[in-house]
Amino acid sequence: MTIGVKEVKLERTAADQIFLPAILEGLVTTARHFFRNTFGKGQPGIDTIRYGEPDVRTEDYYPDRYRGVHRLMYREDGTVRCVACMCCSTVCPAKCIYIEAEDRHDDEEKAPRLFVIDELKCVVCGLCVEACPCDAIRMDTKTHMTAVETREEAVLSKIDLLKRGAPSVAVQGGLGPDYRKLQPDRDPRFPGA
Amino acid sequence: MIDGQEVTVRKGTNVLEAAKLLGKDISHFCYHPGLSIAASCRQCLVEIEKAPKLTPSCQAIVADGMVVHTDSPRVQEARRQMLEFTLKNHPVDCPICDKAGECILQRHYMDHDHRLSRVDVPKVRKAKHKDIGREIVLDQERCILCSRCVRFCEEVPKTAELGMMFRGDREILDIDDNRRLDNPYSLNVVDICPVGALTSKDFRFKIRAWELHATATTCNGCATGCAIELHHKDTRAYRIVPRLDPDVNSYWMCDAGRMTYKELDPDLRIHHARVDGETAPLAEAIAEAARRLRGKRTAVVYSAVETTEANLALAEVAKVLDATEFLARRPEGEVDDLLQDADKNPNLRGARRAAPDASDHMDQLALEIAGAAYEAVVFLGGLAPLSDVARQRLSSLASVCITDRRSELSDACAIVLPAASWAEVVGSYVNRQNRLRVLRPAFPPLADRRHPADLLHHLAVALGATDVPDARAHARALAEAYESDELRALVDAAEDVRPPLLRWAHMRG
Ligand code: SF4
Ligand code: SF4
Numbered sequence A: 001m002t003i004g005v006k007e008v009k010l011e012r013t014a015a016d017q018i019f020l021p022a023i024l025e026g027l028v029t030t031a032r033h034f035f036r037n038t039f040g041k042g043q044p045g046i047d048t049i050r051y052g053e054p055d056v057r058t059e060d061y062y063p064d065r066y067r068g069v070h071r072l073m074y075r076e077d078g079t080v081r082c083v084a085c086m087c088c089s090t091v092c093p094a095k096c097i098y099i100e101a102e103d104r105h106d107d108e109e110k111a112p113r114l115f116v117i118d119e120l121k122c123v124v125c126g127l128c129v130e131a132c133p134c135d136a137i138r139m140d141t142k143t144h145m146t147a148v149e150t151r152e153e154a155v156l157s158k159i160d161l162l163k164r165g166a167p168s169v170a171v172q173g174g175l176g177p178d179y180r181k182l183q184p185d186r187d188p189r190f191p192g193a
Numbered sequence B: 001m002i003d004g005q006e007v008t009v010r011k012g013t014n015v016l017e018a019a020k021l022l023g024k025d026i027s028h029f030c031y032h033p034g035l036s037i038a039a040s041c042r043q044c045l046v047e048i049e050k051a052p053k054l055t056p057s058c059q060a061i062v063a064d065g066m067v068v069h070t071d072s073p074r075v076q077e078a079r080r081q082m083l084e085f086t087l088k089n090h091p092v093d094c095p096i097c098d099k100a101g102e103c104i105l106q107r108h109y110m111d112h113d114h115r116l117s118r119v120d121v122p123k124v125r126k127a128k129h130k131d132i133g134r135e136i137v138l139d140q141e142r143c144i145l146c147s148r149c150v151r152f153c154e155e156v157p158k159t160a161e162l163g164m165m166f167r168g169d170r171e172i173l174d175i176d177d178n179r180r181l182d183n184p185y186s187l188n189v190v191d192i193c194p195v196g197a198l199t200s201k202d203f204r205f206k207i208r209a210w211e212l213h214a215t216a217t218t219c220n221g222c223a224t225g226c227a228i229e230l231h232h233k234d235t236r237a238y239r240i241v242p243r244l245d246p247d248v249n250s251y252w253m254c255d256a257g258r259m260t261y262k263e264l265d266p267d268l269r270i271h272h273a274r275v276d277g278e279t280a281p282l283a284e285a286i287a288e289a290a291r292r293l294r295g296k297r298t299a300v301v302y303s304a305v306e307t308t309e310a311n312l313a314l315a316e317v318a319k320v321l322d323a324t325e326f327l328a329r330r331p332e333g334e335v336d337d338l339l340q341d342a343d344k345n346p347n348l349r350g351a352r353r354a355a356p357d358a359s360d361h362m363d364q365l366a367l368e369i370a371g372a373a374y375e376a377v378v379f380l381g382g383l384a385p386l387s388d389v390a391r392q393r394l395s396s397l398a399s400v401c402i403t404d405r406r407s408e409l410s411d412a413c414a415i416v417l418p419a420a421s422w423a424e425v426v427g428s429y430v431n432r433q434n435r436l437r438v439l440r441p442a443f444p445p446l447a448d449r450r451h452p453a454d455l456l457h458h459l460a461v462a463l464g465a466t467d468v469p470d471a472r473a474h475a476r477a478l479a480e481a482y483e484s485d486e487l488r489a490l491v492d493a494a495e496d497v498r499p500p501l502l503r504w505a506h507m508r509g
């Protein structure tokens, strides 16, 4: 196969070249929405969020699956659920999660000694939540990273992440004791169950 | 005849190994080529024509005219059921299990089962982290009772610490209350355990197996020179595991050798050249060393721990300087009739090859330095045991130390040149069997570090020698002398080959 060059001509009229008509057109659209939303009834189905005003909470507006700032969940006894399995840091495409493990010296065995997320590097893909086998990391805070003055402030430590956290009692290991009741016909190995 | 393919094997080979020759991996837990056959896990069942039942392939010896099916639906179903049975009381705590990523149970589950758990009763709980020895932690829940570790302790170090207790779903692997798994080869059980039941205290929770790269190289712990794999991430080493070499170490290595990776800790290393305590650019340091050494009464100290290449390069320098020769080595240590050699130097024979006439009397060197018999000394490695008086004298002499990490000796010398460690060079040792053992670089030497043989090559050139070979030329000559294809291929390889990630390199065990 040979590689050739195909010339494509861009059709640009004089109006395109001076840009002004396009800019004006944009301004008109913006102004139309501005007046309609401020004085009129607004567009059906689109709310204007008065973001930043004291009584406005983004949590009330964002959908449930919105990916916000990370948080770490804890167990009923208050210790972090994360077991430092490194699944999230392995899958993270931005490589912005850094974890160091330690021994808990109990039957749960492993916990993170360090757990750091650099929110500036994070591309908010949500893969870390997807990968976590322990329901330890979540992005359901419905808040986004606020503006910070130094980079260090955007690097969240285990404590920062746990402060946003909440207790989780999710169980691991398939469907658990109710397997037969929950999935009677999913599995041909249990015909009558 | 296996799955329609004809195969001829040596007498006494089992079906499992014969299938491996055809590139068919029959799943198995309890079979290990270095141990006796237990045939207890039944994960390796195959269908042999004319046999009444499915047969464990690890135990079935190949016979004339045997027809085997390793992949028929009946075999697959049997293996899946066996696997589900194995998993019945397994805690599946892979997130906190050190074996995850290189676990044979995980692999077989992905290959054979890949279904949801049907367990709807509480699993049997057993001891979760039992400290059973100097290096080992046991998790009885994860144990799949394959008895590999039991057979290892009985057959290899012949100490038989471990055993099975109780029966049925209460069966556990355990150790006598008044015994500890403390034999010098104990960490091998961590490698052969197909699951994460036996874990190494040293490696525990340090890093996940799938993050590691594996470089095949040689242990520098003693004159045996076991074949090893160095597992590392970027330029940090995390552990050493044995690699199969039937002529030297079979599947095993000793615990002491596994800990030698700790010398690679960047905090202990020398990164830049130093002249009289000040950091200096490498080229200037070498020129300064040459200027100070020229025309002096010199002693050179070879090292039985460094590669043959480095020692040969030092011999070139000694020739230029017409120096008196000494050979430094580690003191003797633990010995047994398995692998550990009393001679703790990986390369005594290689160093002797480079310097046949070097004197072993380091105490004499110390006396002579203290008595100002030399104006200059060149040390290869930081090993030489000198008296305090001699060490204090060194800073006022033209003393040059070529070493990869800080030591009392390097602190005492006037000029220190930063050498690459054994994990960063192409090099070779000669072990106690007079075999050439090859060192492969795991990662490139950072900062100013260079192959010690190259540093010495530059030093010899700066001293006015012409036509001195560099590290590569020495290695090539050694490859020819010992007819080592391994080293030859390594020297001729265009540029560094990036070692494979453990997760692509195939799981261990
Ligand atoms: S959201 Fe994506 S980029 Fe951000 S931490 Fe998680 S995995 Fe990494
Ligand atoms: S995946 Fe979950 S449990 Fe694992 S390290 Fe990340 S947050 Fe912790």
Ligand code: SF4
Pocket: B142, B143, B144, B145, B146, B147, B148, B149, B150, B173, B192, B193, B194, B195, B197, B198
């Ligand atoms: S501890 Fe490991 S090697 Fe020993 S019997 Fe259990 S699974 Fe097998």
Ligand code: SF4
Pocket: B219, B220, B221, B222, B223, B224, B225, B226, B249, B253, B254, B255, B256, B257, B258, B339, B340, B341
């Ligand atoms: S026996 Fe010697 S060479 Fe082998 S692993 Fe142990 S220390 Fe290293």
Ligand code: FES
Pocket: B027, B028, B029, B030, B031, B038, B039, B040, B041, B042, B043, B044, B045, B056, B057, B058, B059
């Ligand atoms: S490997 Fe054959 S029975 Fe276990």
